[in-house]
Amino acid sequence: MNLGTRKILDRSFSAVGIGSIAVMGIALLIVIVPIVYNGLGAVFFTETIEHRNMLYNEFGKGDKAELDKENAAAGIYRKEAYSMLSRFEAEMETMEPVRQQEFRSKYGPVQTALRHLIGPLPGDEEAILTRYRYGQTRWEKAEEKLHELLYEAKWDYSDPNSMAKEYFVSRAAEFEGTSLVRLFPYVENNLDKMLQPRFTVYWGFLTDSSVDSHIFGGVWPEIQGTFFLAVGAMLFAFPLGVIAAIYFTEYARDGFFTSMLRSANSTLAGVPSIVFGLFGLAFFINTLKVSESKSVLAGSLTLAIMILPTIIRAAEEAILSVPKTYKEASLSLGSTKWNTIMTVILPAALPGILTGGVISLGRAAGETAPIIFTAAVSVGSAIGIADVLSSPTPALSWNIYNLASEHEAAAEIRHVQYGMVLALVSIVLLLNLSAILLRARISKKLKG
């Protein structure tokens, strides 16, 4: 091969390597950016008056006098729409039966769409589920619902070779020649007056509990549950892990037993997370019976076992990276081995050990599979600190799965799901970031 080709090969080899790292960075961005963008939408968004009503009724937040004023302003425009409905109902009574039948079947969906948009119509019974007591609380959702009111979605099955296509039919055209035809342009033009949209920062998303399984409200029970589980796991795993690391680095003699312990450690690190869940169910709940059924305690214990190898490894590395001279100086001054470990080695290794602990804390907070069978429930209110021994808790990681895959209105509450993912990702990434910064400081310090 001539030199030119070899050079090109060399360059492109480097390019492939840099390209792979770039792909990783881009993948990180592709995953993070939509989550951050849409997740912030759970806190920063344009709220409607329905949201303010909901906050006042469910959480007692807001100013009653001002709310009444706004409701009155919106009511003027709503009243007009309602009167159009009642006029059309009266008109239907006068029609001949066949025509009336036809219009009745079309009129039902219009009413439903309007209910979704601005809340219960006058004369409706008080809905049992909270979600039916309010209209759209978010302006961008309201615009989607407006489209549903104005157009009927139909599916085109005419071509059997390809997938069915969706197309829209204007409802106004369907009611051509009746008094209801005026409703559609009226709602379209006056929606902002009916709903009084206003940009808001809803910090309550992080501190409120959820209403009607996350249709409204915030994610505080999940955040608290995640906190309990992760901190509980650390309470068990951190002391054990650090002590085990001290043994491995300072006391263990090379031999069969030590190497067995070490390979047990790496085996534990490689166990699939779902198997930890099975073990937690079979051992902590069914055998030890630490609680009647799922509980925070059982979940924390399971998570603790899962993060133990990580903590041991990090602590070992941190202890080994303490310069030998520290230890020798301490021993030569006459202190005992244990004394040296407690007063010289551990303080010097502490930042490194903490780094490992912080990363493990993030891992425990983010992990889902081990808590499915041991601690997590889909719906539930925040539990008190006294209940951690016996009651299960909602947790961010599990509820993200649950809301995205199993919730009956999963597509309606994407903003809540994104908000939860953002909360979880930012907890985990902030923990990791602080670990990275901590480590950078240590390496600077060790260099001198």
Next chain:
Amino acid sequence: MKTEQACSGNDTEINSIVMSEDVRKESGRSGAFVVSAGKRKIQKFARTVGESTLLLIASFVAIVVFFIFYFVAVDAIPYFQLRGFAEFFTSTDWYPADDPGKFGALAIIYGSLMVTLGSTLLAVPMGVSAAICLSDILPFSVRQYAKPVIEMLAAIPSVAFGFFALVIFAPLLQTQGGPILMWAWWVLAAPFLLLAIIVISDLLTANMEDQNKRQMMSTTLLVVFGAAALGFLYWVGSVLRQIEIMSGTNALNVSIILSFMALPTIVSVSEDALQAVGRELREGSYALGSTRAETIVRTVLPAASSGILAAVILGIMRALGETMVVWMASGNSSHIPEPWFNYLEAVRTLTATIAGDMGEADQVTGSERYHVLFAMGLFLLVISFFSNLVSERIVVRQRKILSGQ
């Protein structure tokens, strides 16, 4: 203790008593200086007790590993006692809710293998080249910024990846699948084809004597091959463009996401392996006139191959053991795709089955349905145990070889 031996002389003993009292006043750590026989016995006893406590706590990990195997096996064995091994490993009928239930896990095991293989095929080339880049190509200052990116990728919770796969990636794949596949093909294949053409035309003309003739010949070859390659690229691209993906939650989606989750493991372990190869080998190769790429491919990679193999095994285990992504985005349909390599169909994996079916299985009475999930767990556990053992052996052996023992 060394200090006690040093105290044998009279003068030094007095000095040390004085010193020890000083120390005692200040921080109370002088117990080891001068002690009576009785006190020493107590000390020795305390030390033994302390060390054995430490040992006990350190062996906690081994006890836990033993317990995990024991308790998963205890709940798995009843299944095999009741139904034997044949159905589990050979049948594809998975109807656990029927009465009597059918527990053929072959399709599920196949689904696990499929997504694991898919993610390995994507992650290994990328991970190894990224590791090479980190250890040999990038300067230290850039590496400092690249490493946190990889750590962040490793830190993102699996459920967040699963959410991304389900809510963002799957609809995209479903509506824009053809164009995405086509662009991916162009971006990935075009540079490599170009490189291959350059190398081939160079090799074919390598024996020519006359410089000018050679130059011309090689240019003609480049143009001819280039046109052929463009045609090939375009043809495959248009075939890919025609593909209509019925459901975005399929094996391809999961494989791509899992490969990003396995990447950090592969990168960090193989980077360690590459850095364990000493400077001497690299410098020797440079001295013989190799380029950097040749040095890496012919010298460093062979020396680090076993460590990289260990990295690959760990990466595979990460993908095989992952639960949330496959549960949310693999489609969960337990059949073997038609044809068997069709990555655009939905699959179901072992981990997702355990996670999804446990809620419906009767947890208290311990039905067959409950035990079969533990059987799957045991299967995963055994695989992960042996691959861990193998990768550990490999790493230890490589370390020994490289350190010249």
